Amino acid sequence: MKKTKHKILDMLLKHPDIHLSGQKICDVLGCSRTAVWKHIKELESEGFKIEAIQKKGYRLLSTPNELSEARILVGLKTKELGQHLIYFDSIGSTQKETQHLAEDGAPHGTLVITSHQMTGRGRLGRTWSMPKGKGIAMSLILRPKLSINRIPQLTLIAAVAVYKAITEVTGIQTDIKWPNDILVMGKKIVGILTEMQTEGTNVKAVIIGMGMNINANKNDFPEEIRHVATSLKTLTGKEHDMSLIVQTILFYFEELYLRYLEEGFSVIKWMWESHAVSIGKRINARLFNGKVLTGLAKGIDEEGALLLEDDQGSIHKIYSADIEIE
Amino acid sequence: MKKTKHKILDMLLKHPDIHLSGQKICDVLGCSRTAVWKHIKELESEGFKIEAIQKKGYRLLSTPNELSEARILVGLKTKELGQHLIYFDSIGSTQKETQHLAEDGAPHGTLVITSHQMTGRGRLGRTWSMPKGKGIAMSLILRPKLSINRIPQLTLIAAVAVYKAITEVTGIQTDIKWPNDILVMGKKIVGILTEMQTEGTNVKAVIIGMGMNINANKNDFPEEIRHVATSLKTLTGKEHDMSLIVQTILFYFEELYLRYLEEGFSVIKWMWESHAVSIGKRINARLFNGKVLTGLAKGIDEEGALLLEDDQGSIHKIYSADIEIE
Numbered sequence: 001m002k003k004t005k006h007k008i009l010d011m012l013l014k015h016p017d018i019h020l021s022g023q024k025i026c027d028v029l030g031c032s033r034t035a036v037w038k039h040i041k042e043l044e045s046e047g048f049k050i051e052a053i054q055k056k057g058y059r060l061l062s063t064p065n066e067l068s069e070a071r072i073l074v075g076l077k078t079k080e081l082g083q084h085l086i087y088f089d090s091i092g093s094t095q096k097e098t099q100h101l102a103e104d105g106a107p108h109g110t111l112v113i114t115s116h117q118m119t120g121r122g123r124l125g126r127t128w129s130m131p132k133g134k135g136i137a138m139s140l141i142l143r144p145k146l147s148i149n150r151i152p153q154l155t156l157i158a159a160v161a162v163y164k165a166i167t168e169v170t171g172i173q174t175d176i177k178w179p180n181d182i183l184v185m186g187k188k189i190v191g192i193l194t195e196m197q198t199e200g201t202n203v204k205a206v207i208i209g210m211g212m213n214i215n216a217n218k219n220d221f222p223e224e225i226r227h228v229a230t231s232l233k234t235l236t237g238k239e240h241d242m243s244l245i246v247q248t249i250l251f252y253f254e255e256l257y258l259r260y261l262e263e264g265f266s267v268i269k270w271m272w273e274s275h276a277v278s279i280g281k282r283i284n285a286r287l288f289n290g291k292v293l294t295g296l297a298k299g300i301d302e303e304g305a306l307l308l309e310d311d312q313g314s315i316h317k318i319y320s321a322d323i324e325i326e
Numbered sequence: 327m328k329k330t331k332h333k334i335l336d337m338l339l340k341h342p343d344i345h346l347s348g349q350k351i352c353d354v355l356g357c358s359r360t361a362v363w364k365h366i367k368e369l370e371s372e373g374f375k376i377e378a379i380q381k382k383g384y385r386l387l388s389t390p391n392e393l394s395e396a397r398i399l400v401g402l403k404t405k406e407l408g409q410h411l412i413y414f415d416s417i418g419s420t421q422k423e424t425q426h427l428a429e430d431g432a433p434h435g436t437l438v439i440t441s442h443q444m445t446g447r448g449r450l451g452r453t454w455s456m457p458k459g460k461g462i463a464m465s466l467i468l469r470p471k472l473s474i475n476r477i478p479q480l481t482l483i484a485a486v487a488v489y490k491a492i493t494e495v496t497g498i499q500t501d502i503k504w505p506n507d508i509l510v511m512g513k514k515i516v517g518i519l520t521e522m523q524t525e526g527t528n529v530k531a532v533i534i535g536m537g538m539n540i541n542a543n544k545n546d547f548p549e550e551i552r553h554v555a556t557s558l559k560t561l562t563g564k565e566h567d568m569s570l571i572v573q574t575i576l577f578y579f580e581e582l583y584l585r586y587l588e589e590g591f592s593v594i595k596w597m598w599e600s601h602a603v604s605i606g607k608r609i610n611a612r613l614f615n616g617k618v619l620t621g622l623a624k625g626i627d628e629e630g631a632l633l634l635e636d637d638q639g640s641i642h643k644i645y646s647a648d649i650e651i652e
Contacts, residue, residue: 096430099429104422123525147645148474149475151524193525194526195525195526195530196524196525197425197523198477198521198524199449199450199520199521200505200506200646202646288528
């Protein structure tokens with residue numbers, strides 16, 4: 001159920017060329033003119049530019065590039081993903097919050113999102129740093145009826161969805177680095193973290209977290225990570241509509257996810273491999289026992305494991321590692 | 327670090343035949359006589375019977391059968407399991423609380439425990455009902471460095487530990503019903519629920535929950551579950567020391583767990599199979615797609631899956647099901 005504010009925004013977005021009178025909005029939505037005025041003021045405070053002309057009414061001039069709950073929800077073209085949206089002005093970690101919500105029964109498709117994450121975390125307990133207001137941290141709950149060993153595939157589906165959304169919204173081509181990073185010119189713009197809650201051999205919930213650097217300037221990053229991290233703004237010289245990026249990721253993610261449930265992993269595997277920077281290259285894979293395997297990245301298998309051919313011609317299946325292209 | 331109260335209880339337990347003067351206790355523990363007196367009163371209120379004779383001192387006459395935090399901790403013979411004990415007089419669900427604690431970083435061996443669980447849950451979102459003060463609900467955090475597919479084995483280790491502890495403390499022989507129930511004469515006295523938190527392909531935490539019916543009378547159970555549930559008291563006609571049962575379970579669990587990490591699953595598999603009621607019998611296994619498989623339960627495999635031989639002689643591996651002995 002959308003809030004009145006979201007319905008007003010929806011009307012304004014659908015009529016970019018005419019002024020909508022307060023009375024007209026009242027009539028359609030069945031609320032008072034004071035209520036309309038208050039919601040318009042709220043939208044303005046969230047960065048929407050709205051022209052108000054006496055006796056004519058309201059017209060939307062522009063939407064903000066900043067993340068906006070209303071902007072994400074209005075026009076979100078998904079059935080489930082993100083429809084239960086929990087927006088925070090700031091939060092410690094969306095992933096931690098979402099873990100708790102999932103444990104407490106939050107439904108499939110629940111999305112926790114912020115543009116100000118203070119203590120974000122990445123894989124293996126690493127931190128994830130994000131300049132305030134200039135990036136997106138979000139965590140999505142999925143409740144798939146899949147066996148545990150198929151869950152790592154969802155990370156790869158998420159990577160393909162992010163790839164498609166960024167290309168569509170910004171025109172930038174990205175690379176996927178196994179298993180969970182989206183890179184542009186070798187620097188990370190998106191990290192994906194997939195966690196799971198199981199009971200016995202049943203999957204109760206999968207929580208897919210994404211950290212995205214969108215509108216940060218180079219100097220917004222701590223100096224020690226500038227050589228590995230970048231943002232869409234740094235690359236294109238302009239700011240991007242963060243809410244539209246979120247909408248588009250959710251749209252593609254749902255489309256790919258439903259297709260995957262229907263048809264299996266092979267079509268996703270093909271899409272993933274065709275954008276993966278490491279495939280066909282020599283890589284070093286640092287395993288978590290400290291061992292480093294070196295060889296040719298051949299592709300991924302049906303479970304999403306990375307296949308590495310060493311110099312003796314043996315194929316290794318890699319489930320978890322840090323990889324580096326030689 | 328044990329509290330002063332626990333140290334006093336420890337002294338009293340170690341000297342059952344003599345009176346310990348307040349002054350002596352003060353000297354050993356370095357606290358005031360008023361503090362000693364207050365702790366003695368607290369122990370009395372928790373059900374410990376303590377004789378206090380002027381000029382002689384204190385002597386412990388008996389320990390309560392009720393669950394007691396002090397009684398569990400004093401004399402707990404484990405290195406890690408249960409040493410970080412979080413005791414609740416009452417709680418909604420120990421499993422849910424422990425999931426949150428694990429997500430927030432609680433260490434390996436953390437135990438959340440109560441004898442008054444109000445909204446306990448079992449497998450597959452079922453409820454777990456426990457008469458107030460007469461049973462034990464506890465949830466243990468393990469942080470094993472194991473691959474995901476080995477985690478179901480931990481349920482079986484827990485079942486063997488519970489089996490051994492109940493036999494040792496009460497003399498009752500129990501049966502294990504795959505995968506997670508402990509039965510006596512076909513009725514359930516303990517249920518085990520194993521849940522897991524993962525990140526990618528790494529196990530972050532395993533939460534093993536146990537619900538145990540110890541000192542309940544037949545009439546304490548809701549009528550609709552009396553035909554399937556029972557308690558140790560109903561079977562033996564007397565009450566049992568709940569804290570001692572917990573201590574003993576933790577002791578055996580740790581012993582078996584460390585042995586399993588060292589030597590692998592085969593010795594546990596053998597112990598498990600030798601107490602499993604279903605092995606060698608004809609069973610019906612209701613799978614979660616509604617399908618029912620009927621046949622002979624042959625045993626479990628190295629991953630802890632149940633092996634069922636159908637009437638055509640085919641072997642089915644069952645990872646999750648409700649089973650019923652024909």
